[in-house]
Amino acid sequence: MVNPAKRHSKKVTRRSPSGKRVVLYGAKKPSAASCALCGGKLQAVPRRSASGMRALAKTEKRPQRIFGGVLCFGCTSKVLKERARLSSGSLTRAEVDFTHLPYISMLRNQDAAKAK
């Protein structure tokens, strides 16, 4: 069995000078990016080291939508629905999940900036 600590490391097979096959373990790969609300795995966010991320273009690092790289699609759609229902008055602030409120206020600040 492979050493459990090295299970998620990058594995490279090399031939040693004596002819033996050796497995070299590199740095551990970072864990997948997770949603800030539900903790689910974020899609389309690469699992790379800081230097590996630097090699990518900005648009390759996260989805190009609102809260891309922060919230998963399900949580984003919930936040957007709650923002619309709050602004139309069919929902009150007390009825909204309090963990969603910071994201709803971020959307409001964006709307205010656009109106200017």
Ligand SMILES: [Zn+2]
């Ligand atoms: Zn989520």
